[in-house]
Structure formats: structure tokens, C-alpha cells
Amino acid sequence: MTSRSDLKEASLRRILTAGASRLRAEGLSGAxxxxxxxxxxxxxxxxxxxxxxxxELAAAAFRFALLDNRPRWMxxxxxxxxxxxxxxxxxxxxxMAHRDDLADSCALAALASDAARSNPGxxxxxxxELRKSLRAICNSPDEGRxxxxxxxDDAIAFMALCVGGxxxxxxxxxxxxxxxxxTVCRQAIQRMATPDNESTSNVEVPDHGKG
Amino acid sequence: MTSRSDLKEASLRRILTAGASRLRAEGLSGAxxxxxxxxxxxxxxxxxxxxxxxxELAAAAFRFALLDNRPRWMxxxxxxxxxxxxxxxxxxxxxMAHRDDLADSCALAALASDAARSNPGxxxxxxxELRKSLRAICNSPDEGRxxxxxxxDDAIAFMALCVGGxxxxxxxxxxxxxxxxxTVCRQAIQRMATPDNESTSNVEVPDHGKG
DNA sequence: GTTCTCGTATGATGTTGATCATGCGAAAGC
DNA sequence: GCTTTCGCATGATCAACATCATACGAGAAC
Numbered sequence: 109m110t111s112r113s114d115l116k117e118a119s120l121r122r123i124l125t126a127g128a129s130r131l132r133a134e135g136l137s138g139a140x141x142x143x144x145x146x147x148x149x150x151x152x153x154x155x156x157x158x159x160x161x162x163x164e165l166a167a168a169a170f171r172f173a174l175l176d177n178r179p180r181w182m183x184x185x186x187x188x189x190x191x192x193x194x195x196x197x198x199x200x201x202x203x204m205a206h207r208d209d210l211a212d213s214c215a216l217a218a219l220a221s222d223a224a225r226s227n228p229g230x231x232x233x234x235x236x237e238l239r240k241s242l243r244a245i246c247n248s249p250d251e252g253r254x255x256x257x258x259x260x261d262d263a264i265a266f267m268a269l270c271v272g273g274x275x276x277x278x279x280x281x282x283x284x285x286x287x288x289x290x291t292v293c294r295q296a297i298q299r300m301a302t303p304d305n306e307s308t309s310n311v312e313v314p315d316h317g318k319g
Numbered sequence: 320m321t322s323r324s325d326l327k328e329a330s331l332r333r334i335l336t337a338g339a340s341r342l343r344a345e346g347l348s349g350a351x352x353x354x355x356x357x358x359x360x361x362x363x364x365x366x367x368x369x370x371x372x373x374x375e376l377a378a379a380a381f382r383f384a385l386l387d388n389r390p391r392w393m394x395x396x397x398x399x400x401x402x403x404x405x406x407x408x409x410x411x412x413x414x415m416a417h418r419d420d421l422a423d424s425c426a427l428a429a430l431a432s433d434a435a436r437s438n439p440g441x442x443x444x445x446x447x448e449l450r451k452s453l454r455a456i457c458n459s460p461d462e463g464r465x466x467x468x469x470x471x472d473d474a475i476a477f478m479a480l481c482v483g484g485x486x487x488x489x490x491x492x493x494x495x496x497x498x499x500x501x502t503v504c505r506q507a508i509q510r511m512a513t514p515d516n517e518s519t520s521n522v523e524v525p526d527h528g529k530g
Numbered sequence: 531g532t533t534c535t536c537g538t539a540t541g542a543t544g545t546t547g548a549t550c551a552t553g554c555g556a557a558a559g560c
Numbered sequence: 561g562c563t564t565t566c567g568c569a570t571g572a573t574c575a576a577c578a579t580c581a582t583a584c585g586a587g588a589a590c
Contacts, residue, residue: 221433222347264503
């Protein structure tokens, strides 16, 4: 029934899925071959039928993680203003659900520090995926055309705030403090997205009260 | 001349210095005991006279990195507006010099993703140091009193943008793109810091031209 | 100056992990 | 149906690494 090439393809998919999860949960150096293969229902020996070395897995799994997640995040094309788009994406990104689901989270944030320490090969992959995500944020699916520069700048600042915000929120131990970080960053995106005194629906109101 | 306790203290200082560098350059799991001890001019066996295990070194070296860097960054107390302070700090943080000097950089950024994956013990340490840095940004040296809440929120968003920005700038391979990330984030801090249409000196002008 | 203390060095141990050589068994080709 | 192919499993090898037991040797205490 299932030809060997189909089998291999399915195995590769399982390896990539497992690798993408472990990569985000345990980092570049943490995601070891044997556990990934075990997650995929295979033994460590089979690994080298699919990749030449661990670095290749890291690059492929990183790509896979974003290939898998990006469409889910961007959703269908819809009518929305540019600030409204950033607000909507930021609200979902800087959320507790995303913060707590590290293994299925945005790989750009989960591996930011790791990529900063990595070899140029992995940085190249990281850069490509970041560019694709920025393009997706800007809603410019046409890869041939350049992105509108003003929007690209907005998207870069947006991504930096998102990556930094969720990283800090994950790195602290106190859940109250962690939520505060997420909330403040969402509000910062609002201020960043709405150029001036425009009133926006669903505006989060800063609350400095004690209760 | 040098008593044994003086010797041990000096050794500990060298271990912490080396550990703090390697921690930032190679991450939580990358900074191994033997290389750190070698950097400190000792052999691996001496390690356990100073720490019970590797986790203790990580926590102590992380603290040391920030204890060492924070005063250098904040500088002397000076007269400056709150937006002016954020602008000044952001300009220095989101700079190529800081981006390229990973081993002596801000540990909060260098280890953000690592801390996100770490055990609660390290997260607690990370959180304490983050709180101290936020307090320092807010220029409230009195540890007893709470920080002005509005300033704290500003400082949190500021830190998130700084951490995310420099992490992204380090993670990409193309130096032009990397500089663009830094520039855009500095501009975002300007917009974030100046509430409305206030004119500020030394404003960076966005440049979307091709030349 | 003899003994004790303790900071450090040497060396061992057990573990983890990357990589590869080899072999099995089922599908593919004839 | 026989042979070949090849995806996968088993097992070995080698290196890195955390941890600990033991020993040395110089300062400290008397």
C-alpha cells in the first residue's frame, strides 16, 4: 500500500514536527537527535537517512515551524486598517495562551537568543523566515514586489516589541508580573500603531490601581 | 602575602567574570564548567570549592553580569526629562557596538530565550535582575519605595523593545538588515517616549529613499 | 617547626549525545 | 520468484561534560 517513498515522506514530516516542537521548547542546543526521533516514532539511527547532521535538522525544523504557524496566525485576507491589523496580531501574540505554549509558539521569539549565538548558516535561515513574517504582517503576499517601506518599518518595530515582550513575559517567575509585561506591550503596540489621537475601539485602558 | 581567603575571593571573581562572559556568548547550556575555569586560570576540579553545581554558577554569573554592567549603563545621575532619558538609553542600547559585543552585553537580552526555557530558580533570578534594571531605568534608586507606575509601564515597554530589537538585529545575517532593525527600533522608542507632537532635538528622521 | 587547614590539581566515573557501520526485512524491479 | 533497493533498527565509537574522590602543597595556628 504505502510505498517506501511515501513512508519516508511521512517519517520526515513526523521528524520535522517533533523537531520543531523540541527546538522551540529546548533551544538550538537542547533539541537532541535521539529524543526527536523517539517523538517521531523512530530510532536515532534512522536520522541520517533524512539529514546529514544536526544543523540541517535545526534549519529544516525552524523553517517548518514557521511554515506551519504563519498561515494560522495571519488568517484569511480581511478588510482592516493597518493599525487595526497590528493591534489584532499583537493582541493574539502577546497573550497568555501563546506565552504558555512554548512548543507550538512563534519560533522567531523562542529562538531569538539562540539565533543570535548561532553560525551564519542558521542566521541566514532565521533572516529569511523573519523577512517572510514581516511580509506577511504587511499583507504583501507578492514575493516579487518590495514591501511598502513605511509599513515594513512599522512591522519591524512591531515584531521587536512582540519578541521582546513575550520573551520577558516567559523569563520571569511571577505570573502577575508576567501578565503586566504582556499588557504593557499590547498597550505600547496600540500607541505605536495609532499615529496620533485617533480613537480606536477596544482600546486597553492602563490601570495603575491597586485593586 | 595574599592570604588564602583573599586568594579564594580573587579566584571567585575571575570565575564569575569568565562565567558571565561565556554565559552571554554561549547561553545557559553552552557555558560549560571546564572552559569557564580555564578562562579563570584554574582547572575544572576547583569549581566545586566555589559552587555546588552548574546551576549555581549560572545564577551567580548572571547576577554578576548585570551587577557589573548596570552602573556603567546608567551613569551618574543627571538632569534629563523622562523621554530624554529613555531616548538616551535606547540609543546606546540599540547600537552596533552593543550588538556586536555579545560577551559583554546586556544579559537580559542575551539570555532572554534561555531564561524562558529555564527552571523556576533561574527565572526568579532573571526576574529580580529585570526588576532592578527597570528600577534603574526609572531612576528610582530607593529600593524600599515602589516605582511610579506610569514610568514603570514605560520602562517595561522600553525594555521589551530593546531586548526584542537587539535580539533580532543579532539573529539576522545581513548587516544592512541588522542595522535597519536597530534604527527602526530607536525611532520607535522616540515615538513611544514623546507622547504627542512634541519636537525633540536629535530626532532621527526615517529615510525610505533608495540612495 | 610541626601540624592543621584548605584552595587547587589530577584523575576517574557515569552520562549524554553526535555520528557511523552494519544488518534486517519489506517493497520494487525484472 | 529472485534479486535489488532502501528505510529503519541495533549497536558501537568518540567526544564533551558534570560530578566527585583523592592528593598535593603552601599558608595558618600553636
